[in-house]
Amino acid sequence: MIEMASREIYANGFDEDVQADDQTNGCPECDGRVETNTVETVCEACGLVLAEHAIDHGGEPVYEEETERTGAPLTTSRHDRGLSTTIGRKRDGRGNTLSAKKRRQLGRLCREQKRGRFRSKQERNLSHGLGEVQRVASVLDIDDTLQEQACQLFRSAHSEGLLHGRSIEAVAAASVYAACRCNGRSLQLADVVAAARVGENRVTNAYATLNEELGLPAQPMQPHAYLPRFASNLDVPDAVRRRARTLAERAEETQIVHGASPPGFAAACLYQAAQRADYRLTQAAVADIAGVAANTVRGHRDTLRNELE
Structure with missing residues (x-):
């Protein structure tokens, strides 16, 4: 054994x-x-x-205060993801004012740095497009998260070659609109066109291309998503807001909103709720805030009365 x-x-x-x-x-x-x-x-x-060079079994030291050891985080809003260097011309690292000679020297360095930032025309176009995305997002007061997603959409369109034959400004505006649509934010196309530097047809065609080629998970907008912004712009009472939301949700459940313009139907719900609450609100004011005609508001108002009341 x-x-x-x-x-x-x-x-x-x-x-x-x-x-x-x-x-x-x-x-x-x-x-x-x-x-x-x-x-x-x-x-x-x-x-x-x-x-x-023995193996160290100890864990990484943990400090009470977080310290940055790897520089700034990467960002999609810049063509080089934020890895480039910025040269200042007015003050040194200690905050002291630079002399005229040193400022002239740094000015020449800045000029040469700008010349060497882009390795090709494609990178220059990407930088211009990302800057346009940030400009449109700033005008529309869009938060940083949606702005980063819009920049990523523009990067995807640039890498897929969707900019050929299209305006960079149009694709940038369409990227902002697409990011808002994918996240369920109520943003009208007319507002995006007003912030962009191109016409509505170009923005519409660019958005259709992004939606088709990139397979965007954009869902159809519902009327209730527009009500908070419309009610806030018109400064209506809370009772009118709640009644309008109830009307919009009931209309969505009965599917009478199919084929209708969501902003126009939301304006009709708000107008009908104001009429029921004896709050003075004109059709022209509601139609103007929704970007539709007064006839559209009246038509959807009649639909609400016939189907729900």
Whole structure:
């Protein structure tokens, strides 16, 4: 019968540090005591290094205050993802004003840096387009999260070659509109066109191209999504807002909004709610805030009366 070993398997581990009391041999030079730490194995007597670069089992140190050790985070809003350097011309690192000679020197450096920022015309177009996306988003007061998504959409369109034959400004405006549509934010196309530097047809065609080629998860907008902005712009009471939302939700459940303009139907719900609450609100004011004609508001108002009331 063979007697099996009773020692635990991997009792010490294959990569554990060997401490001084486990050493079977001393220093090969002076037979001194050998000590092993997390960095190296060294003789205490003569200082001979026997091994180094041992595995450090300790975790990364945690500091009470967060410190930036890798620079600024990457961003999609710049063509180089924010890795480029910015040269200042007025003050040094300590905040002191620079001399005229130093400012002229830094001005020349800035000029040469701008010339070398782009390696090709494609990068220049990408930088121009991302700047246009940020400009349109700033005019429309869009938050940073949607702005980053719009920049990423423009990057995707640029990499897929969708800018050929199309205006960069149109694709940038369409990217902002698409980012809002994909996140369910009620943003009218007329507002995007007003902030852009191109016509409505170009923005519409660019959005249709993005939606078809990139497969955007854009869902149809519902009338209730426009009510908060319309009610806020018209400064209507809370009771009218709640009644209008109830009308819009009931209309969406009964599917009478199919084929109708969501902003126009939302304006009709708001107007009908104001009429029921005896709040003075004209059709012209509601139609103007929704960007539709007064006849559209009256037509949807009649639909609400006939179907829901």
